Amino acid sequence: MEERTKKASIGSVQIGGGLPVLVQSMCNIPLSETDSVINQIGQLHDRGARLVRFSVRNMNEAGYIRKVVNSSEIPVCADIHFDYKLAIAAIEAGVAKIRLNPGNIKSEDGVRRVVEAAKSNGTAIRIGVNGGSVNRTGFSGSEERILVDHAFEHLRILENNSFYNTVISIKSSDVLSTLKANRLLAKECDYPIHIGLTEAGYGNNALIKSSVTIGALLLDGIGDTVRVSMTGDPLQEIDAAYEILKAVNRLDYGINIISCPTCGRTDRLIDLEALARDIDKAVNARYLKVIRDQKKIINIAVMGCEVNGPGEASEADIGVAGCGRGQLALFLRGKIIKKVNQDRVVDQILEYAGKIVAGIGLPAE
Template sequence: MKTTRRNTKKIKCGNIFIGGDAPITIQSMTNTDTRDVKKTVEQIKKLEEAGCEIIRLAVPDMEAADAIYEIKRNVKIPVVADIHFDYRLAIKSIENGVDKLRINPGNIGDINRIKKVVSKAKEYNIPIRIGVNAGSLDKKILKKYNGKITPSALVESALVHIDILESLDFNDIIISLKASDIRLTYEAYNLLAKKVDYPFHIGITEAGTVWRGTIKSSIGIGCMLLNGIGDTLRVSLTGDPIEEIKVAKEILQCLGLRKYGINLISCPTCGRCQIDLSKIANIVENELKNINIPITVAIMGCAVNGPGEAKEADIGIAGGKNSALLFKKGKIIKKVSEEDIIKVLLEEINEMKEGI
């Protein structure tokens, strides 16, 4: 598999870039009523704090489009308007300061309406994400593929929409090919990657609950990223969107594509473990969740393999009988009683933090 990203255009979105040599960014979508400015801003700020870098809002009507003006005044990250069918909502959203549109050019009316949206996007210098979704493919394309949703059908739909925008001399385009099926999504993105150089927004749509969706998204998004595909991503979960950010950050950190602070590794334990490793690992993880320094911490169950298996860790512990060995870079520093393990480990990490 490739380990480097495909070469793409670099598209400006608000105060950040998508594609090219820009970092892979994390997105989410609010689940508040966009017309409720107060609740929407509150949720966006929480997402900002969690690490969200681009936020998308549903814009079902003109009241929601008008709310964007006040929402934009109160948040820092780029705001994307999610538009379906009504081209006037797209125009109003742009005028009210949105940083990007998510549309399907084919479902907002005839070419004259599309021209009006594109003209306004050019005027305000904002990009358009073409969002192809397996659940809403054009009937003509579905008929061509005998009613089956295939990678080629998704790609053909994307190319039709791309052609519409390019015919209007518009090239600030980002593309997503969303499906709930991992293999379908993976194959579609790989097929389209051979045909265009636009940045890709990746994810597995309607992935499910936090537990199930985390697994599904990690597999799908991880496969694409390992194959060099993906410039911005959203983990789609049924639940608090904060969970989407947590999972997205961990996916990127596990693949070494972004660094978000502490990298905690811990063993699954076995019959050799003589300390409450699960409790220690969970407490340490919680205590370190807001520390943004690039160090690896290992919580290992025994001294048989602990320092050896985690020798690349900056610091860690390996359990013994009612005690643990404290080690740094695989070298044992001292022995600590079980009741002092967490305290001593956190003190050592804080000292390391001061030195970075």
């Protein structure tokens, strides 16, 4: 990717400067339940998160941060509002990043002390402007102008204190406002940008709105780190983020399932939905880690009949196309190999995915 932004250092990772987009999420458990928070960070990491944030509401909770930092294999970020003493406590406990809007800290000396602590501990700061909570007094112009000017007001405070290890986010629950504000922000500054839609909702509602917003920004070349906000288990946020990255060709590894919607031609001869789901699950479970290391993309087509089936199946790395009751033709790298019974398809695809991963036993190009 083109280097549109400078880089920010977040503990052991960097964001921006054309690096791959970093996927992150947020714990939904209070810090006082420290072991559960540690466990959730571990699960998010296993699922693909490279940075996890948690909220710190008071000094009592700040007392748990060091244990979380010491137990986490990935950098963690403390989400703090208003209280500069909490920010300093989080920085001194070792978080790699704090999310804090310096303009919301009333004491100039407080801001200076946070910045000094962040500089001496190598901690990054994310300015996070949220459309639902900005004070519009004293700001004018379009909604996106107001949101960007808010971010710049916080940014100026950091820059006036010679602090530059900064990431910026501007989010709103409205797709268009978020898109316009991030496009304006990207035009007017070169700090790394954290993208996402806030309060996006739950289930398909959140998935679709987030995909439209994050996908459009990524296609514009905007976005260095991403969080898909979804009501519910944060593990689903990680899966959604990787699916979006995959859809806009910003992932250099992954299992890509191409499957048809089915129609009257399948005539219930094959349970294509179950087949696509089982193949996706089985291949990811067995090979995702290795293809992540190998930086490979495996395209698998699961098609209902001989109309569009052979075309898609032969263009994919592995493909199956329905060809009669419970029967599918199996393709490997464009060559038809054999007919397979529906109940043998998952095993056969696992075997051929194994050949692709090992790079052996493949038909000649």
